[in-house]
Amino acid sequence: MGSHGITDQVAIIGAGCIPFGERWDDSLDDMIVDAAQQTYVSAGVAQDDVDAFWFGTAQSGMSGITMAGPLKIHGKPVSRVENSCATGSEAMRQAAYAVASGAYDVVMALGAEKVKDSGYAGLNAHPIPTDGTNRTLTAAAMFSLLMPAYAERYGVSHDEVRYACAQIASKNHANGVKNPLAQFRREMSADKICGMPAVAGGLSVFDCAGVADQHRRRTQGLRPPGRSVGPADDLRDVAPAARRGRRAPDRPQGPHARSHPQPRRLSRRDGQFRRHLRQRTLLLSKSPVAASHLV
Amino acid sequence: MAASSPNRGIRSIGAHIPTRRLDRAEITATFGKGGGRGTRAVASFDEDTTTMGVEACRAGEVCAGDPQLMALWFATTDPAYLDKTNATAIHAALGVRRPCPALDFGGGLRSGIGALNAALRATGDILVVASDRRSGLPTSADESTGGDGAGAIRIGDADDGPLLATFVADASATEEILDRWRTPGDDRSRAWEERFAESTYVDLATDTFGRALDRADLEASDIDVLVATGMHGRALGRATKKLGVETVADNLDSTVGNTGVAQPFVTLASVLEAATPGQTIAMVHLADGCDVVILRTTDHVAGWSPRRSVADQVEAGSPLTYGQFLAWRGQVEVEPPNRPGPNRVSASAALRRGDWKFRFTGSRDRATGMLHLPPARVSEKGGGVDDMEPVVMADVPGTIAAVTIDRLAYFPSPPAVFAIVDFDGGGRAPLELTDVADPGRVAVGDRVEPTFRRLSTADGIHNYFWKVRLV
Numbered sequence: 001m002g003s004h005g006i007t008d009q010v011a012i013i014g015a016g017c018i019p020f021g022e023r024w025d026d027s028l029d030d031m032i033v034d035a036a037q038q039t040y041v042s043a044g045v046a047q048d049d050v051d052a053f054w055f056g057t058a059q060s061g062m063s064g065i066t067m068a069g070p071l072k073i074h075g076k077p078v079s080r081v082e083n084s085c086a087t088g089s090e091a092m093r094q095a096a097y098a099v100a101s102g103a104y105d106v107v108m109a110l111g112a113e114k115v116k117d118s119g120y121a122g123l124n125a126h127p128i129p130t131d132g133t134n135r136t137l138t139a140a141a142m143f144s145l146l147m148p149a150y151a152e153r154y155g156v157s158h159d160e161v162r163y164a165c166a167q168i169a170s171k172n173h174a175n176g177v178k179n180p181l182a183q184f185r186r187e188m189s190a191d192k193i194c195g196m197p198a199v200a201g202g203l204s205v206f207d208c209a210g211v212a213d214q215h216r217r218r219t220q221g222l223r224p225p226g227r228s229v230g231p232a233d234d235l236r237d238v239a240p241a242a243r244r245g246r247r248a249p250d251r252p253q254g255p256h257a258r259s260h261p262q263p264r265r266l267s268r269r270d271g272q273f274r275r276h277l278r279q280r281t282l283l284l285s286k287s288p289v290a291a292s293h294l295v
Numbered sequence: 296m297a298a299s300s301p302n303r304g305i306r307s308i309g310a311h312i313p314t315r316r317l318d319r320a321e322i323t324a325t326f327g328k329g330g331g332r333g334t335r336a337v338a339s340f341d342e343d344t345t346t347m348g349v350e351a352c353r354a355g356e357v358c359a360g361d362p363q364l365m366a367l368w369f370a371t372t373d374p375a376y377l378d379k380t381n382a383t384a385i386h387a388a389l390g391v392r393r394p395c396p397a398l399d400f401g402g403g404l405r406s407g408i409g410a411l412n413a414a415l416r417a418t419g420d421i422l423v424v425a426s427d428r429r430s431g432l433p434t435s436a437d438e439s440t441g442g443d444g445a446g447a448i449r450i451g452d453a454d455d456g457p458l459l460a461t462f463v464a465d466a467s468a469t470e471e472i473l474d475r476w477r478t479p480g481d482d483r484s485r486a487w488e489e490r491f492a493e494s495t496y497v498d499l500a501t502d503t504f505g506r507a508l509d510r511a512d513l514e515a516s517d518i519d520v521l522v523a524t525g526m527h528g529r530a531l532g533r534a535t536k537k538l539g540v541e542t543v544a545d546n547l548d549s550t551v552g553n554t555g556v557a558q559p560f561v562t563l564a565s566v567l568e569a570a571t572p573g574q575t576i577a578m579v580h581l582a583d584g585c586d587v588v589i590l591r592t593t594d595h596v597a598g599w600s601p602r603r604s605v606a607d608q609v610e611a612g613s614p615l616t617y618g619q620f621l622a623w624r625g626q627v628e629v630e631p632p633n634r635p636g637p638n639r640v641s642a643s644a645a646l647r648r649g650d651w652k653f654r655f656t657g658s659r660d661r662a663t664g665m666l667h668l669p670p671a672r673v674s675e676k677g678g679g680v681d682d683m684e685p686v687v688m689a690d691v692p693g694t695i696a697a698v699t700i701d702r703l704a705y706f707p708s709p710p711a712v713f714a715i716v717d718f719d720g721g722g723r724a725p726l727e728l729t730d731v732a733d734p735g736r737v738a739v740g741d742r743v744e745p746t747f748r749r750l751s752t753a754d755g756i757h758n759y760f761w762k763v764r765l766v
Contacts, residue, residue, distance in 0.1 A: 120634050121703065127638040130641055131641060137701045145699045145713070146697070147699075148738075199703050200699060
């Protein structure tokens with residue numbers, strides 16, 4: 001078996017995330033710019049400090065130019081990746097391996113999706129030419145197939161399975177209340193979810209992930225072997241600022257612009273790297289029942 | 296001269312009656328006129344004349360065994376395509392050998408019986424398929440008396456295998472008469488006033504029938520069953536009385552309706568599934584003249600029954616609302632779901648995968664026996680590459696392993712019911728369930744069988760593939 005892992009070879013040194021939502025006023029470019037700026041501030045780096053970029057989007061753009069364009073990235077590689085609902089994880093993964101391989105010191109993984117410009121309900125796949133025999137059911141319907149099959153195999157009643165799924169969704173909605181970036185931020189009891197009209201099999205609208213525009217990214221840095229990672233409280237001067245707002249810092253910064261700390265150029269000879277503690281964004285694989293659970 | 300032969304005749308026959316029924320009284324209730332008593336058969340939103348033709352062939356197992364067809368002829372007044380031959384899709388769905396020509400007859404109401412007659416006068420096995428969808432403007436007679444359906448008759452020589460009925464005699468007459476017409480692009484047929492052509496057709500019927508009897512050296516009293524078909528109701532009624540045959544076959548007017556080109560085939564199929572040996576059957580069809588074919592049943596008809604009988608299919612009707620009927624027929628435009636329409640089929644992909652798409656052919660890995668749907672080159676089990684053999688699944692029943700109703704998908708007639716089907720002998724595929732009267736009652740464990748349907752149309756291209764229906 002040739003799979004070895006990359007534990008302790010890569011450090012996440014900054015992160016940013018803009019709120020999930022329909023975001024009618026924001027274009028894909030707007031969201032990319034806002035979240036990129038958030039991350040640079042969080043990591044204390046400038047865009048020029050980043051050696052390579054990974055851009056994850058499932059259906060909002062093709063090729064790295066989608067990210068390079070609005071950010072005006074010059075002379076650096078930008079790779080667009082896609083892996084259905086695990087696209088974000090895919091960008092993270094590839095960026096991490098790039099650092100672990102030693103090919104790059106500082107990389108950025110950015111994920112963005114602008115689903116709401118289509119005007120259509122739900123998630124709709126790109127029109128890839130086929131022989132017409134592909135299944136045409138929606139994602140929600142595909143997942144809903146699990147319920148009767150599970151009930152049949154384990155001898156559980158349909159109502160029990162359905163209620164269990166509603167409890168998962170209810171837990172997710174409760175988590176959303178605690179997350180200021182979540183799309184849905186209202187508690188919803190399992191009973192209430194069960195009472196809603198079904199859209200696919202036994203699933204209602206609130207069992208499923210909302211369709212929203214969002215993105216986030218992280219900057220990852222290389223921790224040289226033998227050096228320890230700096231204590232978490234090194235981040236105090238960076239993390240709160242990153243959370244304070246999503247607007248990009250104005251340039252040039254004068255002495256009066258205190259709310260937006262100037263990003264500091266990161267030196268490769270720095271002995272201390274910052275690790276951002278927002279581990280949750282590693283959980284990027286989405287499924288309808290995992291919905292708005294981002295914590 | 297007649298080309299009758301006791302050595303040539305009908306080898307097999309099948310008919311397809313779609314499951315949905317429109318109660319004619321609903322038309323009257325909606326508009327205050329039109330409609331009538333009884334029901335009419337309505338093709339499902341996912342059926343067209345091509346798919347119904349395929350199902351008629353499968354109902355009669357007309358290609359059972361080694362299909363050594365010399366020709367496949369397809370007749371309809373409602374072709375899915377012009378320019379592109381429609382019979383080729385039927386040819387592909389039945390797995391007919393490549394050298395066999397598949398041809399479309401023209402769009403006249405006489406084309407079905409005419410093709411049958413021509414097949415009886417030819418040599419070798421010829422499969423004649425007649426299929427139609429008949430309707431008219433709301434409240435019209437054509438709307439309520441019309442029906443949707445298909446029939447398939449395989450003609451062959453006795454030397455090549457048993458026959459159900461032999462060809463006794465025929466006679467034809469042609470009349471250039473404008474009792475009924477439709478201009479391409481028109482959404483409905485038009486007819487001259489009813490009393491016009493009545494006497495002309497009655498005379499044509501008696502004359503042509505008489506000539507056929509002469510050739511057969513028979514009297515009217517020798518005819519056991521008369522199959523009298525055609526679009527001119529008044530003429531047909533009067534002619535039938537004048538021909539002097541005691542038993543007249545039921546054209547299923549009050550349950551199915553007049554299936555146009557397919558009517559003589561469907562009625563003959565219902566006659567033969569109840570026939571006894573040695574019966575003489577006369578077909579008389581009135582359309583732009585008259586066509587008469589006289590047949591005699593053989594001993595083999597006694598032990599024969601089709602895979603799906605007309606009687607069973609007529610019984611298995613489920614109601615359709617008038618609103619749905621009008622929407623399916625394009626008489627009213629209903630709000631589509633807020634999802635993008637389907638993509639058009641890729642012609643190159645469809646050609647490469649024609650066996651899967653039209654003939655529902657999977658592949659079985661020789662080393663492990665694992666059946667792959669769709670067919671694959673690399674085996675899921677064992678990882679073997681290019682060690683597969685084709686397996687035709689079109690006639691294999693299966694069991695529902697999981698089922699769901701999708702209310703979000705773009706669908707011509709929601710809700711969409713999807714099932715994961717485990718086929719007998721192996722193979723699992725996600726397929727749409729069709730002809731579902733009550734979606735809420737479909738359950739894991741229900742038995743299903745494949746059926747050939749039209750999934751969608753985009754850019755004028757019809758997307759044909761297989762679905763499953765409950766058995």
